[in-house]
Amino acid sequence: MRIPRRGTARPDPNPAASMALLDEVLDPPLGPGYHSAAERRTEAGLPPSSGYSTWLLFATALVLGLLVTVSAGTLRTPDPAAAETRASLIARIETLQEAGDDQRARIEALRTDILELEQQRASVDEGPDAGAEVAAAGTAVGATAVRGPGVVVLLEDATTRVDAAPGDEGPPERVNARDIQLVVNGLWAAGAEAVSVNGHRLTSMSAIRHAGEAVVVDFRSLAPPYEVRAIGDPETLLSEATTGVTGAYLGQLRAQLGIRSDVAAEAEVVVDPAARLTTRVGQVPALPPTAEEDA
Numbered sequence: 001m002r003i004p005r006r007g008t009a010r011p012d013p014n015p016a017a018s019m020a021l022l023d024e025v026l027d028p029p030l031g032p033g034y035h036s037a038a039e040r041r042t043e044a045g046l047p048p049s050s051g052y053s054t055w056l057l058f059a060t061a062l063v064l065g066l067l068v069t070v071s072a073g074t075l076r077t078p079d080p081a082a083a084e085t086r087a088s089l090i091a092r093i094e095t096l097q098e099a100g101d102d103q104r105a106r107i108e109a110l111r112t113d114i115l116e117l118e119q120q121r122a123s124v125d126e127g128p129d130a131g132a133e134v135a136a137a138g139t140a141v142g143a144t145a146v147r148g149p150g151v152v153v154l155l156e157d158a159t160t161r162v163d164a165a166p167g168d169e170g171p172p173e174r175v176n177a178r179d180i181q182l183v184v185n186g187l188w189a190a191g192a193e194a195v196s197v198n199g200h201r202l203t204s205m206s207a208i209r210h211a212g213e214a215v216v217v218d219f220r221s222l223a224p225p226y227e228v229r230a231i232g233d234p235e236t237l238l239s240e241a242t243t244g245v246t247g248a249y250l251g252q253l254r255a256q257l258g259i260r261s262d263v264a265a266e267a268e269v270v271v272d273p274a275a276r277l278t279t280r281v282g283q284v285p286a287l288p289p290t291a292e293e294d295a
Contacts (some may be wrong), residue, residue, distance in 0.1 A: 153228050
């Protein structure tokens with residue numbers, strides 16, 4: 001064994017040699033064949049990559065771009081079968097809606113005829129006062145159209161955002177079911193005798209609800225603007241809708257949310273009969289006997 005002498009140093013091994021395997025794992029070359037070809041081209045004084053490789057990359061990118069374009073165009077092309085089915089469904093819905101409107105008009109005409117016959121029969125059997133009572137009951141429950149002085153309140157969605165933060169591009173505020181409920185209840189409390197919303201007569205069994213962003217009255221979806229018609233003393237109803245609690249609420253809607261409203265008194269307001277009415281038979285329960293009656 002050869003012992004090194006003093007003053008003679010052994011060459012230090014390459015400190016990075018132990019990292020060669022890790023470098024190959026973390027940063028592998030394109031492949032042994034590409035690496036050998038690049039070395040041969042470098043030894044021959046040529047650039048590492050050839051024009052063929054560049055052309056191949058360009059052709060690959062072009063083919064991929066063409067495939068993506070064709071795929072996008074295919075997806076965006078409407079399906080004739082789906083379009084035909086959609087058109088058929090729309091036509092069917094419109095036909096059913098027209099048929100429903102015709103039946104509804106027929107029901108209203110028959111209801112009017114029935115009420116007139118009831119009044120005539122009651123007048124014959126029990127006298128003129130009975131016929132008047134039947135007519136008054138029909139008006140109270142919303143079975144007959146009502147005509148008289150009153151007010152008309154118009155509510156419209158906001159067109160712009162009020163006090164919107166910078167960069168806030170959300171949609172403007174819309175009239176919701178609660179807004180219409182408060183207006184209707186305020187008019188009832190002020191003495192309204194008949195109220196309708198967009199032509200739908202409200203009764204003691206009516207409901208004003210919301211389905212998403214839509215306002216639903218008696219299971220009928222309504223579209224803005226919303227017109228509330230009320231028959232009663234015009235001065236009282238107008239005062240409630242302008243300076244009363246209802247008017248204050250409408251003012252807050254305008255100032256804070258941009259929801260527009262208009263209130264006008266009219267000499268003649270027409271409120272049509274209710275569309276959903278059912279006849280119910282009720283009986284007054286018998287009262288328990290008192291102590292004096294038992295004695």
